[in-house]
Amino acid sequence: MDSVAPDRVEWRTPSSRLLRLRRLEVVVPALLAAVALAVIGAVSGTAAAFGVAAGAVLAGVLALPIVGRRYRSWGYAEREDDLLVRRGVLFARLTVVPYGRMQFIDVTAGPLERIFSLATVKLHTAAAATDARIPGLAQNEATRLRDRLAELGEAQAAGL
Amino acid sequence: MTVPEEWQRLHPLSPVVRGGRGTIAIGILLVPIALGGDKLSSAVPQMIVIAVLIGAGFVSWLVTRWRVEGDDLHIETGLLRRRSIRFPLSQVQAIDVIRPGLARMFRVAELRLRMAGSSGATARLAYLPEREVEPLRNRLLALARGARDDRPETEQPSEQQEERVLAQVDTWRLVVSILVSDVGVVAEAILVGFAIAAVLSPHAAAAIASGGAVWIISAVTVVWRRFNQLYRLRVAEGPEGLHLHGGLVALTTEVIRPGRVQAVRMVEPFLWRAVGWCRLEVDLAGRQRRKGEGEAARGQMRTLLPVGHRALALELVDLLVPDRPRDLSPPPRRAFWKSPLRYRNLAWARSDSAVATTSGRLRRISSWVPLEKVQSLRHVEGPLQRRLGLASIHVDTAGKAVHATLRDRDRAESTQALAELAELARAARRAQATA
Numbered sequence: 001m002d003s004v005a006p007d008r009v010e011w012r013t014p015s016s017r018l019l020r021l022r023r024l025e026v027v028v029p030a031l032l033a034a035v036a037l038a039v040i041g042a043v044s045g046t047a048a049a050f051g052v053a054a055g056a057v058l059a060g061v062l063a064l065p066i067v068g069r070r071y072r073s074w075g076y077a078e079r080e081d082d083l084l085v086r087r088g089v090l091f092a093r094l095t096v097v098p099y100g101r102m103q104f105i106d107v108t109a110g111p112l113e114r115i116f117s118l119a120t121v122k123l124h125t126a127a128a129a130t131d132a133r134i135p136g137l138a139q140n141e142a143t144r145l146r147d148r149l150a151e152l153g154e155a156q157a158a159g160l
Numbered sequence: 161m162t163v164p165e166e167w168q169r170l171h172p173l174s175p176v177v178r179g180g181r182g183t184i185a186i187g188i189l190l191v192p193i194a195l196g197g198d199k200l201s202s203a204v205p206q207m208i209v210i211a212v213l214i215g216a217g218f219v220s221w222l223v224t225r226w227r228v229e230g231d232d233l234h235i236e237t238g239l240l241r242r243r244s245i246r247f248p249l250s251q252v253q254a255i256d257v258i259r260p261g262l263a264r265m266f267r268v269a270e271l272r273l274r275m276a277g278s279s280g281a282t283a284r285l286a287y288l289p290e291r292e293v294e295p296l297r298n299r300l301l302a303l304a305r306g307a308r309d310d311r312p313e314t315e316q317p318s319e320q321q322e323e324r325v326l327a328q329v330d331t332w333r334l335v336v337s338i339l340v341s342d343v344g345v346v347a348e349a350i351l352v353g354f355a356i357a358a359v360l361s362p363h364a365a366a367a368i369a370s371g372g373a374v375w376i377i378s379a380v381t382v383v384w385r386r387f388n389q390l391y392r393l394r395v396a397e398g399p400e401g402l403h404l405h406g407g408l409v410a411l412t413t414e415v416i417r418p419g420r421v422q423a424v425r426m427v428e429p430f431l432w433r434a435v436g437w438c439r440l441e442v443d444l445a446g447r448q449r450r451k452g453e454g455e456a457a458r459g460q461m462r463t464l465l466p467v468g469h470r471a472l473a474l475e476l477v478d479l480l481v482p483d484r485p486r487d488l489s490p491p492p493r494r495a496f497w498k499s500p501l502r503y504r505n506l507a508w509a510r511s512d513s514a515v516a517t518t519s520g521r522l523r524r525i526s527s528w529v530p531l532e533k534v535q536s537l538r539h540v541e542g543p544l545q546r547r548l549g550l551a552s553i554h555v556d557t558a559g560k561a562v563h564a565t566l567r568d569r570d571r572a573e574s575t576q577a578l579a580e581l582a583e584l585a586r587a588a589r590r591a592q593a594t595a
Binding site for chain 1: 536538554556
């Protein structure tokens with residue numbers, strides 16, 4: 001994807017484990033649905049259920065490339081004075097958050113993320129609309145980023 | 161640092177005023193007791209309730225005290241859970257004087273200090289005797305400016321004369337403007353519909369009145385609140401910044417300190433545009449309210465000019481946003497296919513210190529954001545925009561109400577604008593930090 005940001009920016013991407021997690025999030029429900037439908041089909045003897053089951057598998061398979069593209073759209077770059085976060089395939093978004101504007105930084109890890117030892121870093125500014133979120137960072141990278149951002153934020157903090 | 165001064169209490173009638181409608185309700189409750197003197201025994205439950213309420217009010221007054229300590233305002237309150245809060249005066253965004261109807265009857269007023277920060281804490285001194293409010297406010301403002309506290313209470317009254325009135329709203333124009341505003345039209349539609357129903361069949365009208373009472377009351381309340389707040393609103397330029405005075409029943413006085421303005425918005429509703437009227441609002445930091453603060457939370461924006469001509473509004477904008485960008489450029493013609501309704505209103509421009517955008521479907525909304533107040537920038541390119549070679553940049557500010565968006569710009573222009581705005585905002589923040 002072509003980047004809106006200047007060319008010299010060095011983009012970092014979330015961990016490749018995020019891609020695995022996102023794929024599982026698509027494949028597992030699709031397979032579960034397919035199995036459940038197949039069981040229903042076998043019990044009740046309706047052929048249509050098998051068709052729907054096959055459809056679920058097909059939808060899961062078709063979704064995989066989309067998952068891949070969405071994963072590749074994520075990126076962040078630490079510039080001198082601000083953090084860039086890009087995301088989105090259909091709606092390509094690029095957020096510029098100056099370090100001095102960050103109020104606090106959230107690091108969260110849901111149960112699935114924890115299994116893959118991933119974490120999500122979220123930046124908060126005084127503006128509610130700021131949507132700077134970086135999911136799927138390896139936990140040590142998340143900690144590093146949080147500490148680095150906190151340090152830069154403190155150094156450049158600007159009053160409202 | 162001066163020696164801590166004596167603790168002071170609020171006005172003894174504070175609980176009565178703070179009770180507001182509750183107090184009026186108690187007064188009504190007392191009427192039958194006063195009239196039916198012979199059946200005192202039946203009134204015992206009411207008497208107990210009233211006694212408890214009066215006692216609670218008295219205790220809350222007794223345990224609340226405040227004083228100025230150095231650069232902090234220190235408020236202590238609470239009987240069982242004692243709360244002691246210090247408000248650093250350097251963080252004060254603005255100090256308002258609020259006088260609800262009941263407070264005016266008792267000649268008291270509330271002093272409300274709005275603090276900076278996302279928590280949006282508000283220090284309230286409710287209520288103080290009316291004559292003490294002005295000197296105290298001036299003193300707190302002087303402290304907030306970092307001036308020395310030598311109690312210049314006698315020097316201050318001259319401030320009133322220093323004010324230069326910039327704009328005052330005509331009552332008739334305000335009435336007309338509310339009548340043709342969005343809420344006004346809805347309220348009128350409801351009332352007219354009700355009147356027609358009443359004429360056609362009084363029977364149905366009664367049913368509507370009982371069923372739609374909520375709607376009727378809420379429509380009337382909204383209109384009334386707007387009128388009450390904006391009645392004879394006066395904008396003046398004073399030593400502390402812009403002064404706002406106004407109100408019909410509840411009088412408010414508010415000071416907007418320069419440099420605290422997060423964004424300015426000018427709204428030209430569809431029906432007003434024929435006469436060239438507009439409304440000017442400012443977004444100040446620290447206006448977010450906590451949950452449950454109710455009524456106050458509605459007023460996210462502070463109205464500077466409820467209704468006035470464009471030229472006057474732009475004059476005020478010049479005061480709030482020096483170096484206001486001019487000559488806004490419209491988007492490329494193909495943006496029409498993306499935003500057909502907004503297309504005629506879209507435009508943007510920047511100067512070295514501010515960005516200006518216009519948008520809106522029926523009404524036109526112009527927004528100005530000083531670049532040093534920009535919280536973040538978002539570049540968004542949707543599917544339709546990609547096909548047309550367009551993109552939007554959202555300029556995020558601390559308030560919720562102003563959406564300054566460079567909508568549907570040419571892709572090359574938006575890329576360049578994003579880099580430029582980020583750079584200019586950085587420079588503006590630097591300049592502000594060193595100043």
